[in-house]
Amino acid sequence: MLDFKKIIDIAYSSAIFVASLAANNNESWLFGAQGGYSYSDNAKYFFEWILDNHEQEQCFWVTKDKEIYKDLLSKELPVLYFYDIKNILSIAKAKYIVCTHSHTGNDIYKFINKSKVLITLWHGIPLKKMGKASQRKYLNYLNIKNTPDLFLVTSVKDAELFSELYHISIDKFFIGTYPRVNNLISRAEDNNTILYAPTFRDGMGQDYYDKNIFPSTNELENLNEMLVKFDYHFLIKMHPYVDASFPSLTNYSNINIIPAFEDVQDALSKASVLITDYSSIYFDYLNLDREIIFFIPDYEWYYQESNRGLLYNYEDVTPGYKAKSWNEIQNSLAEIFKGNKPSEFAESRSKILNMFFSKKNLNNDDLFNKCKSINYNN
Structure with a gap:
């Protein structure tokens, strides 16, 4: 049986990807969590921190949930509703894609152009065992990112674990502190x-x-x-x-x-x-x-x-x-x-x-500076 919701999601993601091939990247940031259906976790706290500390940066939360969209609008936070044709170009032009529950960008949209900077902040230190992700090597021929440019972890042991699970080069990992932990302490x-x-x-x-x-x-x-x-x-x-x-x-x-x-x-x-x-x-x-x-x-x-x-x-x-x-x-x-x-x-x-937490001294400033230092086409 066809999943209409999934078909619509793929259609919008495809339209954004095609638009991103033609549009020039700007310096804006997109943030999302849990496939677009939550306003939470490391992406939320990094998003809010950048808004408070770097007013020159253009940031948007991207959601597929109408209630979250209305709530963020009422709080006067910059938000884009994914299933709105008027937002396709704004999403397509953004340079920085920040996710918590996906290492391929799926918290925002499915097919990330290789010219983007894909940042995975993840959603926790693993205690439970996790399954290995399948390698999607065919994406390399479609100009679609298969792995992030930066994956935030809090220790070397987690970098090694996620590198093996998700087939990500070890040099893509940044050892720091989760934005939500910085928020928790503050x-x-x-x-x-x-x-x-x-x-x-x-x-x-x-x-x-x-x-x-x-x-x-x-x-x-x-x-x-x-x-x-x-x-x-x-x-x-x-x-x-x-x-x-x-x-x-x-x-x-x-x-x-x-x-x-x-x-x-x-x-x-x-x-x-x-x-x-x-x-x-x-x-x-x-x-x-x-x-x-x-x-x-x-x-x-x-x-x-x-x-x-x-x-x-x-x-x-x-x-x-x-x-x-x-x-x-x-x-x-x-x-x-x-x-x-x-x-x-x-x-x-x-x-x-x-x-x-092997580098507790590092904070959101260090993460932000690392993100900004990443060049196109990594």
């Missing part, structure tokens, strides 16, 4: 909240989460009672790919849920404690040097090679409390709330931070 505050942000389980639905991950009514009651006692709030941010609904929170005064597609950055910057599992969100959070609880009730299942599997020995790279039940989460929180002793994980947090 806005950090502690307001007595706990953020629970688990990742998704491939192919698992409501039954699996109810049985293995989600708390019972009794566990929620006990947790809420403790939160009230210590004056803390508990925020839940499910991964957008989780195919399950968290239990109703109507009766719990200090427990709330954040919409799955909402940007997690604000909640993360304010969290006193992060609870996660196999999500790479904790790598960013290490930069705040705060307590982490790793809730892994299904570790034996998740770690299997037949499932996702992990790139590292889990215990070696997860500096924090380990919990396999909601009662154990509550016990760990009680220790943290009482604050009777210095964190036993402070030293290991620093060690893992330095392992995965």
Whole structure:
């Protein structure tokens, strides 16, 4: 069956590509995330930073989502709606293409002319295993970029990993700091909240989460009672790919849920404690040097090679409390709330931070200057 949405996407991408062959590049920037359907992540924070710090640069967020388009317009941010024929030439002329979820430009449009500067900021340090991308060598004959001119990573180990996975020359990697991490550090505050942000389980639905991950009514009651006692709030941010609904929170005064597609950055910057599992969100959070609880009730299942599997020995790279039940989460929180002793994980947090962020001294200025130094036709 034909996918009409995909056909339209290819048609617009093709029109932009053809226009880009005839049009001269200008110095403008285009930014996008998650295939054009999100305003988030490193692209968002680099986009906003350039707008604030380099007013001479012409920048546009490109989206395929009408609601995002309307929202950014209402905030007076420069935005282009992808499926508008009037925007084809503006998109085609832009020199810098900045993505987070694609190393080939697909966050904005599918076929990137080789005269463009394609920048991949990526969306996180990998903890879970990833599959290799297929090589698209045929694109070399069509004047279409197959790999980025710059791929942002935070360590040499990630450069080597992505180089192998995506067939990208090692000299295309820039080791720096994610724009979203720079943003996280700059806005950090502690307001007595706990953020629970688990990742998704491939192919698992409501039954699996109810049985293995989600708390019972009794566990929620006990947790809420403790939160009230210590004056803390508990925020839940499910991964957008989780195919399950968290239990109703109507009766719990200090427990709330954040919409799955909402940007997690604000909640993360304010969290006193992060609870996660196999999500790479904790790598960013290490930069705040705060307590982490790793809730892994299904570790034996998740770690299997037949499932996702992990790139590292889990215990070696997860500096924090380990919990396999909601009662154990509550016990760990009680220790943290009482604050009777210095964190036993402070030293290991620093060690893992330095392992995965090897150039913390570099910032958005360094990334911007590197992007601007890239010549056409790289």
